[in-house]
Structures are given as C-alpha cells and as structure tokens.
Amino acid sequence: MNVYDLPDQEGYFGPYGGTFVSETLMAAIEELKAQYERYRQDPEFLAELAHELHHYVGRPSPIYYAKRLSEHLGGAKIYLKREDLNHTGAHKVNNTIGQAMLARRMGKPRVIAETGAGQHGVATATVAARYGMECVVYMGAEDVRRQAQNVYRMKLLGAQVVPVESGSKTLKDALNEAMRDWVTHIDDTFYIIGTVAGPHPYPTMVRDFNAVVGRECLTQMPELVGRQPDVILACVGGGSNAMGIFYPYIPQESVRLIGVEAGGDGLSSGRHAASLSAGVPGVLHGNRTYLLQDAHGQIIETHSISAGLDYPGVGPEHAWLKDNGRASYVAVTDEEALQAFHTLCRLEGILPALESSHAVAQAMKMAPALGKDQIILVNLSGRGDKDMATVAERSGLHL
C-alpha cells in the first residue's frame, strides 16, 4: 500500500462504509457531501479552523514522556499525546468545531448530536454556545443516569438534553433518535455526528477533523526523540480518536497501529463492546462495518465500564484497516482499564478518561516485553474527571 486515498467516490473503504440511509435523508446527505468537498479545500475555512484550534482548543496538544510509568514497567518508553488537555477535556472538540463551522456556512442555525458518555454532547454544546446556535443532544436514558455531571454541563452551556427511552437506552439508540430528528428538521438542522461512523461523508469528515492529532505527532515525535514511534495505541469506540492519530501514519509502514476495544467482562463473557475483535460485518447507522449482532441480524446490547466505548459498531475505515492488516485490534477488560486508570493517576499525576485508560492498559501489557529502545505512543484521548463517580462506585464509594 503506497498511496492511501480512501474512501472512494461512494464513500467505501474496501467493502465497508457507504450510504445506507432512507431516501428521506438522501438530499441532506448529498448537500453535506457537496459542501464538505468544497470547504475541506477552502483556504479561508482551513485558516479559520486552524485559528480556532489554536486559540479556543489550545492546540497543539503536547506529547508527554511518561517516565515513571515506563520505568515502572521496565520496557519500552511510553509517550502520551495529551488530548486530555484540550478545551472540554477530550479530542471530541476537534471535530465539533469543524462541523459547526461547516453548519454555519451552510446556513443551519440548529445543531443536533448523539452522545454516550456525554463528551461529544459537551463538545457540541460548547461550540454551539461559542457560535450562538441552538443545540439539542440525544442521550440514552441509561447514560443520562450514569453521566449526570455531563448532562448538567450541557444544560449550563444552553443545550437541550433529550433522554432516549427506546431500545437499550444507550448510545446506539441516541444515534437512531438523532437521525429521526434530522429527517424531520432537514431544512434548518445540521447533525454533528461524534465519531467516524454514520453514512458517507461522516466517517471521512470526522477522521479529517481529528487527523490534526496525528499530524502534530508526525512533527512532534522527531523533535522530541528524533524519530517516529514503533507503536501507536488508541482506544476504539466508534473510532474517531484512533482514526485521528492513525490516519497520518498509514503511509509510515514501520509504525504499528493498534486499536484497543472495550473488552468489558472479557470477550468470552459476551458482555463487551469489541465489534472488531468479536463482530461480524453488517449494516447499521448508515454504513457497512463490523457489528455485534445475533444470528438473525439484530444488534445486541454491549457492555463497557466506559460509556464512550459502549457501541456495537465501529467506523468503517477501521474495519478496512483490520481486514487489510495495516492496523490490528485488541480488547482490554474493564478491570485492566481500571488498573491502568489508577496506575496513571499515581505514577504520573494524570487522571485519564476510562476510554483512554483502555489504551494505557494495552501499553502496560506490551511495554515490559519490548526493549528499552522501543517507543510506544498512546493517544490519551480525554481526561477522567467525568469518570470519578464511576470509579468511586467500583471501589464501593459514593461521591
């Protein structure tokens, strides 16, 4: 693979991706495709985006050498790409700024979003406030309960949070409900999808907006250590932080790309959210990709300690990178992620999001077996302040 230029015209990454939506949405998707094609190469748009990312988000985010963690493990050196230091505390804002800027140019005064952990909802509510747009966030009723702090945060930012009571009452159902809203309010509404899933052009657009993460690493790593890393690790829910850091590295074939899925109680327990590790290709939410589904094609309920990874599908580009071998995907259990959470807190004074803790856990698994000259770069996609109640509950405490 020398030149990587996917997706194709129809939004396909190999056999994955596409535009699997009802005819009622096709016009809106065609419009979005045309406008995104136009603005992705518009110098004025790109200059404003760069300005926003610098002055509002605080980019570039630093890369930090986790020296004590590395020495504790006694193997490879572990570096952290600090997306947790972004405004709003995660990589999600890279994408919401880009999409909100596009929405403004398309004359849409109202934005909607789905959210699981609430991070994407917060990032959307934040930019909606920043640009003076109306904002409605759909969130599974179960997640509204689990993530009360983020719900309040979104309300403070002026967003309306709608609990979704259908299906499993989690992220996938919130996405269904946001799609239904979009169909009903096509004229004035822009749907800001929070990960590299959904119908074409979303997987490409969300990847492109997050690719700033990998591009920064491409210049930061040589400045810092004189070369590129040997391994890059990122957690995979829908896959946006992982695509963001992987994408610019796809042509650098000596760099191993490893996505870390939510193993929940373990793959053999059936209670997990590891679509690439344990799923079967199918069609959901507008694209073809690996899905956790039963023998009859019904989507099954997932489980993860981290609400942001609790999703039965995965972005179609990851499905393709898995099949063609450019990236590989592993799963880490709730327990392993929690241990990584505590370890990073104690050794480095960094409180990682439970999502990101999955990638840290994989680094902790791999580092001891690798030589001290090896370098692992972990995308620390977000900070863990939002997860304190969950972690405390696990330890038998109630905050």
Place this chain on the structure above:
Amino acid sequence: MSRIASTFARLSGSNRKALIPFFTVGDPLLESAVPTMQALVSGGADILELGIPFSDPMADGPTIQRASERALQNGVTLTDVLAVVAEFRQTDDVTPVVLMGYANPIERLGLDVFAAQARTAGVDGVLVVDYPPLEGQLLKAALTRVGIDTILLLSPTTTEQRMREIAQLATGYLYYVSLRGVTGAGHLEVDAVATQVGRIRSYAKVPVGVGFGIRDGATARRLSEIADAVVVGSRLVEEIEASAPTEVTRRAEALMRQFRHAMDGAQ
C-alpha cells in the same frame, strides 16, 4: 403478470385505489400475524405490507419502534416472517404481500438465500428502508432473478433528477413518503403531496402509492384522488397496540373497513 401488477390492473378496471395496510409481524404475537392478514383482506385491503422487526428502526417513529420491540421480545426472526407469508398463501393466493424492513437481518440471512426463500414463501415485493438504489443493487438483482419486485421510496426532499432515476428503476409500485419525518409523524399537506405525486407520475411507469402520516379516512380519500395507493401504517399499529390480543383481528378489520369506505366514497 405478478400479483402486484394484476391487483393494480383489476383496481383501475373498477376505478378504485389500492388500500395498503402495514403492521409488524410478531406484534402482538407471532400467531396473530396470519389471522390479522386475513382480517385486513376481509376489511378491504388490497396489498399487505409486513414489517420485519429490527433492533434499530432508524426511520420509524415511536409507534412502529414499539411494535418492533414487542416482536423482538417474542423472538420473531426474518425466517418467522417468511413462514408467516407461506402460511398465509395456503388460504390466499391473490393478495400481494410486500416485506418492509432494514438491511441487516436480510444481509445476515444472505441476499440470495433470502430471495429464494421469499420466492418460495410467496412474497411479491421487498422494501428495504436503508437501501437507497445504489446500495440495494445486489439485492435488487437477486430479487429480480426470482421475480420479486423491489419497492423504492421517494421523499419530499428527493431532487428532480433523482426522482427521474428512481422512477426508471422502480418495479411493482413507487412509495412516496408524504412528509418530512419518520413514520407516524405529524401533519401531512395534501396539496404539496398532490404536486409531488403529479411530478412522479410523469416519470413513473409503475403505480404511485403514498404513505406516512395517513391517520383517517378523510385524508385517505383525498389522497386516493391523487395517488394509486394509500398506505396506512402507524394508525393500524396503534389500533393493534390498543387492542386486547383476542380483539386484534376484529379491530384491524373494522379499521380497514373505515378506510375502504372513505376511499371508495371518493370514486
């Protein structure tokens, strides 16, 4: 001639329009599906649309979502839906049956396996909500090989050029989604529908049906002056939801009769 084509031919001979009810197989029970189909036909239905339950019915409003959830709680699968059609065919070999659902259960069974089994069961048409024509090409080819129609959707936001392309590809009948939204949603503007259906007719070689948001006989009557067929979905599913299991067939038949009378009064 296919059952769908001969049904429309017979109706237009007597200057009537097709009444097409929709309900989800397995709601309230798997066993109620065939009796409900028979009751709808006695109440005056011309074509039956059967919903294949799916865990993530993205294009459906709350009413049909709940029907899908009830059916899934009853363990109903695509294979069960096909068995329902086969059983219905033992007593009714003329009423066309169209299956309506989402891509994933069909892909999981396999496109060719599905087409062959649908053919054997006596299915006449298939509408896959999340297969726009481009993504649905392979299924359409598989269905065409066994003589089953692929029913395509058009919406108020479909562009003129796309409308022309889809009309060219259409088999069986075209289904015009009469409002911007999900099934069961708000208010339907009859005049706007009339304009759009007029444009569709100028491109289409097949009959044009209208559905989404048709809740009463008066609306059905006005639409039957415009279109070749009227689809009643959420309103019927609400009736089923509100009925005790023993009352489902009686109330479904009574509801059909109301729509039938209203529509035929228009002629």
